[in-house]
Amino acid sequence: MEVFQREFRRILRWGRLRRGLRFGIFGVLAVATISLVVRRIFGSFPPELTALGSGGFFVGIALPLAPERFLLRAGKRLGVGEALLGAWELARRGETVLLEKLAEVVELRELRPPRLLIPEKPELAVMAGILAFLLAIYLLPPIRQDSPITLPHTELTSQDDVREKVQEESPEETRALRPDITEARSDAGLNALEEFVEGQLVGERGSPGGNPRAAEGTAEAPSGDIADREGKNRSPSGSPASQQARKEPSEVMGPAPPSLPLAEGTPPEDLSPGAAGRLGEAKSSASEGEGNEVKVFAPRAVPGPQAGSMAEAPWPSEEGGGELPPEGTAELAGKTPGEAPAVVEDRELWHITPPRATEVETRPGEGPVRTSALLSPPPEPSGDEAIPYIPPLGGVKISLGGRGLPPGAEELIRRYFLLLAREEVSG
Amino acid sequence: MITEKELTQAQEAFTKLREAIAAVIVGQERVVEIALWTLLSGGHLLVEGVPGLGKTLLVRTLARALGLSFSRIQFTPDLMPADILGTNVFAEDTESFRFVPGPIFANVVLADEINRATPKTQAALLEAMQERQVTVGGKTHPLEEPFVVLATQNPIEMEGTYPLPEAQVDRFLFKAEVSFPDKGELVEILRRNTEGEGITLPDPVMNPGDVLLARRVVGAYPVSGPLMDYAARLILATHPNGLAAPEAVRRYVQYGASPRGALALVFGAKARAFLAGRYHVTMDDIRDILEPALLHRIILNFRGEAEGITVKEILQEVVRSVPPP
Structure with a gap:
């Protein structure tokens, strides 16, 4: 009987070793998978944690083994079926005669437990699956972090700074390699607009004590939404750069290409209702000239409390905090100066267009991927207590991208608003 | 012993x-x-x-x-x-x-x-x-x-x-x-x-x-825990309200096997192993015993009777649905 007990102990030891190896292998694979995933997402993985995988080996050896279930499996692996389990049970009961007979039949002493270390087919399949998963993660392109875009803290204090930044971000080599970019920029009048912005910066530098309105020249621009807040509050700077900055964007930029929806050459009927309305208003505004002293505040009933708060809040004036409404507000509302304030549904300014495909990128293992954006109105606020609608930056980028802006326009717009932001802070 | x-x-x-x-x-x-x-x-x-x-x-x-x-x-x-x-x-x-x-x-x-x-x-x-x-x-x-x-x-x-x-x-x-x-x-x-002279009955052997001795020998045959567990799960799978009951049992069975059925499984598996010249019970013993042990213990409901379902088919489904240890 003691001989059989020794045999069983020997088999159980091999069983623990097998389980330790299995735990170790799967632990290492699991840790490798986790570390790979973490590295892809966060960039690094604590190297000390990789040793955890090998700890599975010791756990597998140390944990007690349920002998009956293990012997049942081991008997099948060693080709004796349930005989090993039966022998264990006979030994436990002390049925020596039956145990001896059983040991003769199944050659219990001839068993080779090291064969237990050979992995089974399901185990191999699982291991292969994990390895394939690891390989797939390894070959995948880096995961893009969809973190919020923040404005850079760099102070663009001068034209040189702006120029340096532009040089950094759109090197000449790129332009040389992509003649279409230059062409597109030229078509869209962006080069002229860029000159205008730069001129504005120079003008700002030329009037150190003042409170220059960097964006005043865009008040009557076709995209007048932004500029209408500034109206005619312009810096009295007399520098050439300032004069250049005071020029109307239409003068600076020249005639816009017919491909742009707000260009003068575009027939209004070809535009969306909102765009056509804006175009007409911009024209009338431009014809009235700078001397227009209309002081009509036309609140806009735009969807969202943010728009409402903007309407109720006093617009900053040159004297600071006056109730002077910006020029162009009434014009935007489609009213002539002097007329009662009218409400223009900003919804008109939005128009749903079919999804536009943007650039195509090729991802390894996935093929070409095309990102599309559906241009649509912002979500309607619900109720009176609706919170101000602040569009997510990622969504704004997608919307802008979907509008088919020419290359470089986004950066220009960003810098434009950066200037405005500085103005707001300093003013 | x-x-x-x-x-x-x-x-x-x-x-x-x-x-x-x-x-x-x-x-x-x-x-x-x-x-x-x-x-x-x-x-x-x-x-x-x-x-x-x-x-x-x-x-x-x-x-x-x-x-x-x-x-x-x-x-x-x-x-x-x-x-x-x-x-x-x-x-x-x-x-x-x-x-x-x-x-x-x-x-x-x-x-x-x-x-x-x-x-x-x-x-x-x-x-x-x-x-x-x-x-x-x-x-x-x-x-x-x-x-x-x-x-x-x-x-x-x-x-x-x-x-x-x-x-x-x-x-x-x-x-x-x-x-x-x-x-x-x-x-x-x-x-x-x-x-x-036609058929003559055999002499006593x-x-x-x-x-009684053979019964004692068979009683000494071991049935280990996992096999007992398997037999119990098979029995429970014949009950229409059991958690492990297959769909056929839920549909067509009115009453499942009794605990006597479980005893029959284990006793029969031992006897089968003895008659087969083995000294241990296998899962095949239990599966082979299942039909004679439970054939008369499972009562079909009206739907099962009406659709001509047999208890043998139910038992085959039970064996298929219960995983071995």
């Missing part, structure tokens, strides 16, 4: 018994096998088949070869319980009542066409089969071991039959269905019955002591 001598003696005795039965019975190996499992397990056997298939001959042969006392009860609609159990009669000489044992007092009792008797008479066997004793006139009389009831019944669709009550059916450890012999077996039956 059994000795090597006892083990050898039991194995040799049953080898001779099988040879003796095979000399008389043509074919029907499965039924003979189930009958031997029943004998080794200490249970009772219900044999079902149409008349003329040799059911009675099989039982008579078994009883004769075992060297056990044998009695035959032909069940008829007018059979009374006292005709089976015995009765108290007045003895003039002693002027007292004396118990006259009925035919139930034998080692091997053949209850022929048991489902032709009324339920009341059938119920007379209940105590004898389970408690191995008979109570008549307030006095209990133990039955002699080994005590085996081998009952035959005709399919219930036949004329003049009464279905056995569930309580009595459950007391049969196994149920064997006698099938019609194939052509080769039929030719052999003709040859044995028509040539020479065992005695009651051998049977």
Whole structure:
């Protein structure tokens, strides 16, 4: 009987070793998978944690083994079926005669437990699956972090700074390699607009004590939404750069290409209702000239409390905090100066267009991927207590991208608003 | 703990018994096998088949070869319980009542066409089969071991039959269905019955002591925890409200197998291993025993009956659905 007990102990030891190896292998694979995933997402993985995988080996050896279930499996692996389990049970009961007979039949002493270390087919399949998963993660392109875009803290204090930044971000080599970019920029009048912005910066530098309105020249621009807040509050700077900055964007930029929806050459009927309305208003505004002293505040009933708060809040004036409404507000509302304030549904300014495909990128293992954006109105606020609608930056980028802006326009717009932001802070 | 001598003696005795039965019975190996499992397990056997298939001959042969006392009860609609159990009669000489044992007092009792008797008479066997004793006139009389009831019944669709009550059916450890012999077996039956002196019953090759010894040997066979667990899960899977019940059981079964069914599985698996010359029980033993052990213990519902579902199909589904340990 003691001989059989020794045999069983020997088999159980091999069983623990097998389980330790299995735990170790799967632990290492699991840790490798986790570390790979973490590295892809966060960039690094604590190297000390990789040793955890090998700890599975010791756990597998140390944990007690349920002998009956293990012997049942081991008997099948060693080709004796349930005989090993039966022998264990006979030994436990002390049925020596039956145990001896059983040991003769199944050659219990001839068993080779090291064969237990050979992995089974399901185990191999699982291991292969994990390895394939690891390989797939390894070959995948880096995961893009969809973190919020923040404005850079760099102070663009001068034209040189702006120029340096532009040089950094759109090197000449790129332009040389992509003649279409230059062409597109030229078509869209962006080069002229860029000159205008730069001129504005120079003008700002030329009037150190003042409170220059960097964006005043865009008040009557076709995209007048932004500029209408500034109206005619312009810096009295007399520098050439300032004069250049005071020029109307239409003068600076020249005639816009017919491909742009707000260009003068575009027939209004070809535009969306909102765009056509804006175009007409911009024209009338431009014809009235700078001397227009209309002081009509036309609140806009735009969807969202943010728009409402903007309407109720006093617009900053040159004297600071006056109730002077910006020029162009009434014009935007489609009213002539002097007329009662009218409400223009900003919804008109939005128009749903079919999804536009943007650039195509090729991802390894996935093929070409095309990102599309559906241009649509912002979500309607619900109720009176609706919170101000602040569009997510990622969504704004997608919307802008979907509008088919020419290359470089986004950066220009960003810098434009950066200037405005500085103005707001300093003013 | 059994000795090597006892083990050898039991194995040799049953080898001779099988040879003796095979000399008389043509074919029907499965039924003979189930009958031997029943004998080794200490249970009772219900044999079902149409008349003329040799059911009675099989039982008579078994009883004769075992060297056990044998009695035959032909069940008829007018059979009374006292005709089976015995009765108290007045003895003039002693002027007292004396118990006259009925035919139930034998080692091997053949209850022929048991489902032709009324339920009341059938119920007379209940105590004898389970408690191995008979109570008549307030006095209990133990039955002699080994005590085996081998009952035959005709399919219930036949004329003049009464279905056995569930309580009595459950007391049969196994149920064997006698099938019609194939052509080769039929030719052999003709040859044995028509040539020479016809069929002669075998001489006894065992005695009651051998049977009891073999039962003790079989009882020492180990059934480990995982196999017991497997048997229990199989039983639970036959219950329509059980968590592990397959869809077929939920749909077509009214009552699942009783705990006696689980006992039948384990006892039968041991006996099968013993007769197979092995010293341990396997999962195949349990699976092979499943049908004779549970065939009569699962009651189909109306839907199952109406759709012609058989218990065999249900059991096959159960085996498929229960994963082995």
